[in-house]
Amino acid sequence: MCSTRERLASTLRERRKELGLSLRRAAEHAQIGPSTLSRWEAGSSVPMVPELESLLKALYMSTEDIRRILVSIDAPRAMRAAQAAGLDFKVPTGGDLLRILRLRGQKTIPEVAEELGVSASSVSRWERSEIHPSADTLDFYVKSFGATEEETQAILTSGVGKIRITRPEYDPSKYQSQIDSISASLGTGGEVNTEFQLLSMQSNLWWDRDQSGAQGLLREVCAMYGRYLLGWLRFPEALRQTEMAIESGDPFDRAGLEALRVQGCCAALRGQVIRPHLGLYTLQTCLQRATDSSQITRVLINMSDLSMLAGRPTEAESYATRAVSMAEQEALATQNDAEAALLASQGRIEDLRSRNDGTIESSAFGFREILLMAPGQSIETSLKRYEELISAAHAKGQRWAVQQFEFAHRLSQSNVSLAA
Numbered sequence: 001m002c003s004t005r006e007r008l009a010s011t012l013r014e015r016r017k018e019l020g021l022s023l024r025r026a027a028e029h030a031q032i033g034p035s036t037l038s039r040w041e042a043g044s045s046v047p048m049v050p051e052l053e054s055l056l057k058a059l060y061m062s063t064e065d066i067r068r069i070l071v072s073i074d075a076p077r078a079m080r081a082a083q084a085a086g087l088d089f090k091v092p093t094g095g096d097l098l099r100i101l102r103l104r105g106q107k108t109i110p111e112v113a114e115e116l117g118v119s120a121s122s123v124s125r126w127e128r129s130e131i132h133p134s135a136d137t138l139d140f141y142v143k144s145f146g147a148t149e150e151e152t153q154a155i156l157t158s159g160v161g162k163i164r165i166t167r168p169e170y171d172p173s174k175y176q177s178q179i180d181s182i183s184a185s186l187g188t189g190g191e192v193n194t195e196f197q198l199l200s201m202q203s204n205l206w207w208d209r210d211q212s213g214a215q216g217l218l219r220e221v222c223a224m225y226g227r228y229l230l231g232w233l234r235f236p237e238a239l240r241q242t243e244m245a246i247e248s249g250d251p252f253d254r255a256g257l258e259a260l261r262v263q264g265c266c267a268a269l270r271g272q273v274i275r276p277h278l279g280l281y282t283l284q285t286c287l288q289r290a291t292d293s294s295q296i297t298r299v300l301i302n303m304s305d306l307s308m309l310a311g312r313p314t315e316a317e318s319y320a321t322r323a324v325s326m327a328e329q330e331a332l333a334t335q336n337d338a339e340a341a342l343l344a345s346q347g348r349i350e351d352l353r354s355r356n357d358g359t360i361e362s363s364a365f366g367f368r369e370i371l372l373m374a375p376g377q378s379i380e381t382s383l384k385r386y387e388e389l390i391s392a393a394h395a396k397g398q399r400w401a402v403q404q405f406e407f408a409h410r411l412s413q414s415n416v417s418l419a420a
Contacts (some may be wrong), residue, residue, distance in 0.1 A: 009043035029058035095129030187399030235270035
């Protein structure tokens, strides 16, 4: 297998010959020395990123080819240059892996900086893949945040360059099976390494995106990644992922609609003031266009929840009733969420409480119980019950449930009637 240096040398040499340029003439166009270009074409040395950009333009390479070449170079500056050249998709890097490990460990950038004795800006630049961290730093991330074996291997070999993992032979059916498997787990926050799996699929599909069906699969992964990030309340990141899914294809196909659904929820929930109407408008578009049963059910559940936040219980009940009916008929994984939304729309707080048995699968009922607490009970009673639910989730290590309950508590305290 050719190395990156050998592939670059071959690309430069073949392109120059294709244009019928001598070494001297090509070098003059790029404002470099002929001997320098000769070494690059022989693979005995590698150009700096600014020099390479100059040469690629002198060789009349297309914007897409320039992006591809820059992305193939394992250096932070090359990655930044590729983004500046209008790269339509952010290629996952080792810096992304460092960030997801830190977030999993529930640490802030300043906290990690203090533990390592470095500045917060250094940690931020590692995670943005702008500079390479030391081997000791990589070791710290791996050991402190419980990286899996796969994650450890990827981090130690990637640094902050592109994620280096074993690329399987391109097989659309296997990718689709993996996408479906991850999708099924997202109702309860996903598995420990779900985010790593999503990043790995993005990385592999990026390199295979000229294969038949790969671009569509890549968009599905972006939309699903956005859904995962929405569940963990990482709204800005969710929006970035869904934008990639929408902008690179049909916004009203399966991947596009899922991305729009996530964006609608983000629009309603991401600010300090909750704005249900912003989300309902987008979700109504999704509902009109969606054809997949699971997707329709998720949209209906979202619309029910946002209608409740907007002070429209009758509409909320209508949406939830449709979601329950569809989920029951087709035995969908969203059935608990649909039933919880229906009970909430009917104000049945005691039934929500009885359905929450402390398992991660029943956290949908706890989430909506908390949403109903403030208007229906005294502040003291509401707070006591909220603390009971949080403590139980903490005791069982259900970080997903803890985060959801805390978010529900924030929503229940918001003045949503003004935000509507």
